[in-house]
Amino acid sequence: MTVVLDWKTADYTVPDPPAYCTMCGESVHPPFVHWWCADGHILICPECCRWSRHGLMADMTRAIAIDEGLNPPSDCPTLRVAQ
Numbered sequence: 001m002t003v004v005l006d007w008k009t010a011d012y013t014v015p016d017p018p019a020y021c022t023m024c025g026e027s028v029h030p031p032f033v034h035w036w037c038a039d040g041h042i043l044i045c046p047e048c049c050r051w052s053r054h055g056l057m058a059d060m061t062r063a064i065a066i067d068e069g070l071n072p073p074s075d076c077p078t079l080r081v082a083q
């Protein structure tokens with residue numbers, strides 16, 4: 001995952017323009033978010049980043065918290081309560 005600031009200097013292979021936001025379908029121009037997933041590239045424009053900050057990201061954070069509460073990671077520190 002990266003934030004693409006320029007087509008030519010992107011750290012990862014990013015689709016050449018014209019490219020379109022995965023979420024809204026509008027044309028993307030730097031800066032935008034680039035992610036890889038099983039289906040390929042995910043490009044997210046700044047407006048969708050702004051929109052998802054309180055929606056998608058909050059839901060993802062909540063899902064992780066619930067999952068880790070139900071299935072604590074093996075490296076999760078154990079809380080000891082003094083008696």
Ligand SMILES: [Zn+2]
Binds near residue numbers: 023026044045046047
């Ligand atoms: Zn968008």
